Amino acid sequence: MSMPYRYLGRSGLKVSALSFGSWVTFDHQMDFKPAQEAMSAAFEAGCNFFDNAEAYANGKAETIMGRALSALDWGRDEYVVSTKIFWGGQGPNQRGLSRKHVIEGVDAARKRFGLDHLDLVFCHRPDLHTPIEETVRAMNHVIDRGWAFYWGTSEWSADQIREAWRVADRLGLIGPLMEQPQYHMFHRERVEKEYAALVADKGLGMTVWSPLASGLLTGKYNDGVPEGSRLSLPQYDWLRESILNDPSFPDKIAKVQKLTEVAEDLGGTMAQLALAWAARHPRVSTVITGASRTEQVVENMAAIDLLDKLTPEVLAKIEGILGNGPQPDTDFRDG
């Protein structure tokens, strides 16, 4: 199957169902050459969306991606690139979503990329100290200057996104087009339940992250932490602790073992099954994959071949193993 392209929410922009991001990997595990090679492999497989953030490797991930884009010499209209603004540095005005940091942050990001404009800019987290109106106006300024085409949020609650839309509608401004939430087999609530009404009402697009739960859903942690894997990296002690010390970790490993059999029955790998499963959800515009090596990119992009094989019977089998789908709201009327 060739890579499907989906409209990003209620917009005219199309993104590949599988995309590619740079968190952890760029700079820490991949310098310029391997990063360029990985991006090239993704692009050849049909990936047209590359995700980044000012926080990734303190801006170096954007610099590496920008250099790779320049070397690869694709047409600017052949790819979509994003950044996320929130953590731009340690200073009091280098973080958050104030008008000052949003505008200075996006300007600095596009310079690190070496691009006149980015396509998407996300607010990387909600900022509890900045009025949403200030952020909505700042993002509209960024778009009016031609520095980005669309803006969105990452890990904002449905209420916060609705508030941004209320402000934008009142002021005749552009509201957030897309959200970037975590979504994988062990983390489902927001995409499958919380955002459902927003997607229907506002046409929110969904660019979902960590589809392999940082590698857990490849099976690579079934028997410990392999040397060189993400959870072995000293800079990411906090991530290793949060995953390995989670009381449900043994249960998750047991589920991965059962899911691996389902993947093999379909002729795929565990990683491919997890990626295709995330991409199958109708509210997901694109699944942002991550990889520390080009071989992983090749394997991951081929997950698209499993999409057609996720029949209702197969999905029911997966659901039987996971047993963690969000419950619908109780209908007290007929109870």
Ligand SMILES: NC(=O)c1ccc[n+]([C@@H]2O[C@H](COP(=O)([O-])OP(=O)(O)OC[C@H]3O[C@@H](n4cnc5c(N)ncnc54)[C@H](OP(=O)(O)O)[C@@H]3O)[C@@H](O)[C@H]2O)c1
């Ligand atoms: N908005 C946000 O707050 C946010 C947060 C996190 C991520 N993101 C975005 O989402 C992107 C993807 O997130 P993620 O990197 O956490 O995704 P992920 O799919 O959960 O984890 C990717 C990691 O798993 C391992 N892996 C990937 N494919 C593999 C394969 N086929 N076989 C074995 N191991 C494999 C690699 O790590 P090792 O080889 O090192 O083990 C790789 O770096 C990020 O790059 C970023 O753009 C956004």
